[in-house]
Amino acid sequence: MADPNRAIGTTPRDIGRVDRPGTKEVVLDPHAQFMQLLEPERDALWRFALRMCWDRGSAEDCLQEAIMTAYRKFSDFTIGTSFRAWTFRILSNVVLNANSQTRRRLQRHVTHESLDMVEALEREQAYESVLADPTGLLEQVADPIKRAVRGLPPHERMVFLLRAAEGFRYKEIAQILDIPMGTVMSHLFRARARLRETLADFARESGFVRSHTP
Amino acid sequence: MKCPQIRNLLMAYLDSELDARDTAEVASHLEACEPCRQRYENEQRLERLLVTELERDEGMPPSVWRGLEVSFGVRPAVPVWRWAAAAAAVLILTAGTFFFLGGDRAELLRQIGAAHADVVAGRVETQVSLPKPKPVEAFLRKRGFDDVHVPQLGMADGHEVELLGAREERFLGMLAVNLMFRCCDQLVSVFVLPAAAAASLPHRLGAEPGSVASVLHEGFLVETVGRSDTVLAVVTEDTAGHPTFLSSRF
Numbered sequence: 001m002a003d004p005n006r007a008i009g010t011t012p013r014d015i016g017r018v019d020r021p022g023t024k025e026v027v028l029d030p031h032a033q034f035m036q037l038l039e040p041e042r043d044a045l046w047r048f049a050l051r052m053c054w055d056r057g058s059a060e061d062c063l064q065e066a067i068m069t070a071y072r073k074f075s076d077f078t079i080g081t082s083f084r085a086w087t088f089r090i091l092s093n094v095v096l097n098a099n100s101q102t103r104r105r106l107q108r109h110v111t112h113e114s115l116d117m118v119e120a121l122e123r124e125q126a127y128e129s130v131l132a133d134p135t136g137l138l139e140q141v142a143d144p145i146k147r148a149v150r151g152l153p154p155h156e157r158m159v160f161l162l163r164a165a166e167g168f169r170y171k172e173i174a175q176i177l178d179i180p181m182g183t184v185m186s187h188l189f190r191a192r193a194r195l196r197e198t199l200a201d202f203a204r205e206s207g208f209v210r211s212h213t214p
Numbered sequence: 215m216k217c218p219q220i221r222n223l224l225m226a227y228l229d230s231e232l233d234a235r236d237t238a239e240v241a242s243h244l245e246a247c248e249p250c251r252q253r254y255e256n257e258q259r260l261e262r263l264l265v266t267e268l269e270r271d272e273g274m275p276p277s278v279w280r281g282l283e284v285s286f287g288v289r290p291a292v293p294v295w296r297w298a299a300a301a302a303a304v305l306i307l308t309a310g311t312f313f314f315l316g317g318d319r320a321e322l323l324r325q326i327g328a329a330h331a332d333v334v335a336g337r338v339e340t341q342v343s344l345p346k347p348k349p350v351e352a353f354l355r356k357r358g359f360d361d362v363h364v365p366q367l368g369m370a371d372g373h374e375v376e377l378l379g380a381r382e383e384r385f386l387g388m389l390a391v392n393l394m395f396r397c398c399d400q401l402v403s404v405f406v407l408p409a410a411a412a413a414s415l416p417h418r419l420g421a422e423p424g425s426v427a428s429v430l431h432e433g434f435l436v437e438t439v440g441r442s443d444t445v446l447a448v449v450t451e452d453t454a455g456h457p458t459f460l461s462s463r464f
Contacts, residue, residue: 043273051268060278067282131256134263145267163229164261165268170231185226192225195264 034074037083038067044084044166045091051161052095054150062098066091085168089176092158099154106155106187107179127200137203148198156191163188215239220250228258276358325385326405329392340379340394350380354391357382359406 045066049059070077070090077086096103130137137144152160162168162176170188174181215223220243226232227240244251332338342353378394383405393404 042279046274046278047269056275060275063274064278064282131253131260134260145264149264149268161268164264170229189225 030074033079034071038070038087041084041087045087048088048161048166049091049095051149051165052154052158058098062091062094066094069094082172085172085176088162088166088168089178092162092176095154095158102154102158105153106158106177107183127196127203130196130199130203137199137206144199144202148195148202151198152191152194156187156194159184159187160191160195215243217243217247217250220244220247221253224250224254224257228254228261321386329383329385329405338381338392341381342379345377345379347377350377350393353380354406357389357391359391 046059046063049063049066050056053059053062066087070087073090077083096106149157149160158177159173162173163170168176170181170184173184173188177184220240223232223236223240227237230237232240244254329338342350376395380391380393383390383392385405391406393406395404
């Protein structure tokens with residue numbers, strides 16, 4: 001695909017760093033630039049793909065497709081903007097393209113009536129126990145957090161992971177997923193409510209609540 | 215604001231997503247209200263734990279990176295090698311998982327067929343001086359294929375197997391390794407390909423871990439064997455003596 005002997009080119013596929021003749025300036029060609037930008041993001045992209053697909057084969061499939069798409073479209077990327085957000089946007093699209101139902105649900109705004117479950121949960125003694133000693137739950141229940149995250153509907157999981165695991169701002173998530181910011185907030189709210197519910201269930205089922213009740 | 219309103223804002227406060235006025239109001243409330251502050255600290259602790267737990271997994275698997283490097287053309291070109299043999303079967307094995315290469319399936323099969331024809335015609339030779347599983351696995355590892363297990367020699371599933379050697383190959387610009395076996399008087403080429411090749415194979419290799427799927431395509435029998443992190447595609451011209459023992463060992 002690439003010929004290292006070629007002069008500096010204008011496409012991302014040119015390989016290596018090239019010294020401009022007659023100057024001391026070292027120009028990073030697009031391929032090297034792409035690789036340099038990708039390097040710090042690759043593990044986070046992998047984690048996101050894995051959590052969304054929950055199957056290593058599909059996750060690798062999605063991730064490679066996303067990275068190759070980013071590579072092919074690298075000339076569209078504006079240097080100076082967030083490469084991380086740009087690649088997550090592409091990866092999210094690959095994941096959503098494989099599941100149109102998730103895309104539809106993602107675009108659907110959740111009304112406040114459907115958020116009442118949160119208030120009910122607030123009263124749950126079980127969740128209070130989890131909050132008081134979350135590491136204790138980890139010791140008592142195998143992998144409770146990953147299991148709880150896995151139990152989220154894909155569209156809520158996507159928003160939750162972008163916020164909690166990857167640290168994107170609400171506005172960035174809205175841009176990545178191409179949905180209004182209010183929808184991001186409602187999905188995130190709901191995702192957290194579900195997580196609380198699941199963790200509370202784990203705590204009740206494992207007897208963790210009883211052992212922490214004064 | 216009173217406690218219930220503050221609690222409704224706690225997570226947005228935790229996310230640093232409140233405007234300046236609400237942020238100041240929540241901060242001031244938390245300073246004065248012990249139960250709300252305790253609640254906030256607990257939520258903060260749980261959120262941190264969530265992130266720590268979710269980040270505990272390993273990074274991107276080497277197979278993904280290898281596939282990308284091959285597609286980007288970073289891996290070096292491979293010289294042509296010669297080896298004398300005659301064979302009736304060809305196996306294709308893919309290490310890693312699928313990847314969209316956009317390559318031409320028919321062209322991949324043509325190149326594999328031509329490579330095997332070279333083996334049959336004695337136009338290639340091995341690059342491994344000691345045809346034993348461990349040296350061959352080391353040969354593979356040096357080329358980036360570190361998750362391929364080469365089966366022990368001898369009887370396997372009723373087939374007598376002899377490992378003859380290995381050599382580098384190149385298909386559609388991808389680095390590959392040909393493992394050569396003799397099985398029941400047939401010579402077999404096992405092509406270890408980067409995951410990038412899988413999408414170009416004639417059968418979409420969707421075998422679940424532990425399952426086997428077969429399909430006939432252009433005179434080849436394609437068998438896929440899945441496990442959690444590796445998918446194998448086996449192609450043979452000889453459906454009667456197909457050496458499925460290989461796939462069952464991976």
